[in-house]
Each structure stands twice: as C-alpha cells, then as structure tokens.
Amino acid sequence: MSLVYEDHGREVFACRDVDLEVGANQFVGVLGPSGSGKSSLLYLLSGLKDPSLGRVLYGGNDYSQMTEGERGELRLRKFGFVFQQPFLLGYLSVIENVVLAGANSRGRALDLLDRVGLREKAHRMPSALSGGEKQRACVARALYTEPEVIFADEPTASLDHTTGENVIDLLRTLRKGALVVVTHDPSMLEDANRVLRMEEGVVTEVV
Ligand SMILES: Nc1ncnc2c1ncn2[C@@H]1O[C@H](COP(=O)(O)OP(=O)(O)O)[C@@H](O)[C@H]1O
Ligand SMILES: [Mg+2]
Numbered sequence: 001m002s003l004v005y006e007d008h009g010r011e012v013f014a015c016r017d018v019d020l021e022v023g024a025n026q027f028v029g030v031l032g033p034s035g036s037g038k039s040s041l042l043y044l045l046s047g048l049k050d051p052s053l054g055r056v057l058y059g060g061n062d063y064s065q066m067t068e069g070e071r072g073e074l075r076l077r078k079f080g081f082v083f084q085q086p087f088l089l090g091y092l093s094v095i096e097n098v099v100l101a102g103a104n105s106r107g108r109a110l111d112l113l114d115r116v117g118l119r120e121k122a123h124r125m126p127s128a129l130s131g132g133e134k135q136r137a138c139v140a141r142a143l144y145t146e147p148e149v150i151f152a153d154e155p156t157a158s159l160d161h162t163t164g165e166n167v168i169d170l171l172r173t174l175r176k177g178a179l180v181v182v183t184h185d186p187s188m189l190e191d192a193n194r195v196l197r198m199e200e201g202v203v204t205e206v207v
Helices: 038-045 068-077 094-099 106-115 131-144 161-174
Strands: 003-007 010-015 027-031 079-082 149-153 178-183 194-199 202-205
Touching: 003 038, 010 038, 027 038, 038 149, 038 178, 068 079, 079 131, 094 106, 094 131, 106 131, 106 161, 131 149, 131 161, 161 178
Parallel strands: 027 178, 027 194, 079 149, 149 178
Antiparallel strands: 003 010, 194 202
16 A cells, blocks of 8 residues: 655655555564654554555455544544653542543552552543653553554653563564564664664565
C-alpha cells in the first residue's frame, strides 16, 4: 500500500509500495529518520488513515470495508497506543487514566501499575509524576485491555536512555500480543523479532 499526501500540488509519498505482514506475537521495530514515514506507517497499520493505493487488512478484514465505528471499536478494544508525549487526562488520577481504556477493573489496573512501578503513585494526578512515570502510566494503560497489537510511536524519544529502555522492556515483557515500535534509537530494538528501516516512505527489512 501507499500513502500519498499533497503538498502545494506536489505528491509526497509518506509510504511507498509497502508490503508488510505483522505476525500475531511479533515485536517489530521501525527505524528511520524524521519525515521518513514511520508515523504514517503506524496510522495505516492501525486503520487511522486510509491508504491512497492498495489495502490494509487486520485479521483478514479490509479496513476499507469497516465503518468508522467498527475501526474505532477495534482500536479501543484490540489495539493499544503509546505516543512520544505521554497523553494523560490531567483531571483524572493515574489509575483512572488506566481504567479509561475499558474493561472496568481497578484491580487489574493496580496490578499493572505495580508492574510498571507506579503502585504507590496510582492515586496521584499526572501533574505530580515525572516524564518517565507518565510514560509508564501510558504503558500500563496500553497494556490494560490486553491488546492484540500495541503501536508505539517514538515512546522513548522524550525520555533519557535508561528510562526509555525500561519503557520498551515493560512493553515487550508484559504484552500479550504483537508490538510495533517506531524509534530513532536502534539500541531500543535489541530484542525485536524484526527491524524495518524506512527511508522516504520505502520500507526495507534489516533483520
Ligand atoms: N497531513 C500531512 N500533509 C502533508 N504531508 C504530510 C502530512 N503528514 C505527514 N506528511 C509528510 O509525510 C512524510 C512522512 O511523515 P511522517 O509519517 O510523520 O514521518 P516520521 O514519523 O518518520 O517523522 C513527511 O514528509 C511529512 O512531511
Ligand atoms: Mg513520526
């Protein structure tokens, strides 16, 4: 599939002729410079954007055959997301932010917060957490629904190296399904099953 943007009448291929299948439990890393199309690839894989050419299937079903509601439901129930900036609702406590993802179980949320080292801070407001702690709360939220796929878009980019590695390790070890991580930093992908490289929208397999 391809994703083409129009920029002042010029075509920009954010993704170009990508032919990719992510296996059920794979940890797939995506490396590439800024602007190479990494976020666009995640948007296509998660059904957030429609390809300009070609198709994207999830579990054999074409996203273009699903309604917006069905896609939204899929993202909410089956996918987990972690972004570069930790998105937490500032007016809810950490545990409330985790439970927000569905499957109303505070016990489960607390268990996950324990695993990411935030049990003691579960009832704090996000503003009382460090950047690394906020990101770990987002990791707990992404894991909470036991998603079939976690999409992480530069989840370590705003963290120091060790804190970043810790976030990747938590995603890798606590996940129940596939993990797709976009990053600038190859050392975050040492345990990945596959490493892809993006360059001007083109994906090549490194490992
Ligand atoms: N909404 C948009 N409109 C036009 N061009 C876009 C848009 N979003 C991204 N692009 C362009 O698509 C290319 C890939 O962007 P992106 O997927 O965000 O790359 P990355 O995540 O690797 O930094 C870039 O050239 C970017 O400028
Ligand atoms: Mg990006």
